[in-house]
Amino acid sequence: MRKIEHIGIAVKDLEVSNLVFEKLFGVPAYKFEEVQSEGVTTSFFMNGPNKIELLAATSTESPIAKFLEKKGEGIHHIAFDVEDIVSEINRLKGEGFIVLNEVPKKGADNKLVAFLHPKSTNGVLIELCQEIK
Numbered sequence: 001m002r003k004i005e006h007i008g009i010a011v012k013d014l015e016v017s018n019l020v021f022e023k024l025f026g027v028p029a030y031k032f033e034e035v036q037s038e039g040v041t042t043s044f045f046m047n048g049p050n051k052i053e054l055l056a057a058t059s060t061e062s063p064i065a066k067f068l069e070k071k072g073e074g075i076h077h078i079a080f081d082v083e084d085i086v087s088e089i090n091r092l093k094g095e096g097f098i099v100l101n102e103v104p105k106k107g108a109d110n111k112l113v114a115f116l117h118p119k120s121t122n123g124v125l126i127e128l129c130q131e132i133k
Contacts, residue, residue, distance in 0.1 A: 001081070001082055002081045004079070005079040006050075006051035006079045007050075007075060009053065009055065011055065014054060018043050021052065025047045029045050033108045036058075042055050053109075064076065077115070077127045078126060079113075081130075083130070084130065085114060085129075089101075097117075098117035098119060099114060099116060100117050102114075104128075104130065107129065110131060111130060111132060114127070
């Protein structure tokens with residue numbers, strides 16, 4: 001894991017939350033994207049070298065909708081940039097972590113992604129991200 005790639009925040013209303021973070025950072029979101037396979041719409045903000053991803057559900061069956069129902073708005077995951085996601089998945093499985101996606105899938109922002117179950121990471125959902133080349 002090379003660095004924190006972004007912090008994902010689950011929100012109920014993307015438009016309202018975009019206004020909040022635009023005021024907070026003094027800049028608008030630089031990117032909006034729908035990830036149909038996950039049932040979410042996302043927006044991305046930069047703050048210095050740090051990236052924040054806001055995630056809103058587009059379906060009641062999406063993982064974000066379920067998260068919001070259980071926990072409400074707030075930090076959903078921390079994503080880490082990796083050079084080789086397949087190798088990192090194998091390494092982490094070997095270390096005893098519970099990998100939710102044995103095969104990486106396409107995520108937002110031109111990334112291959114995989115997640116580690118919070119049960120194996122002290123209650124924090126961890127996302128691994130590799131730039132698609």
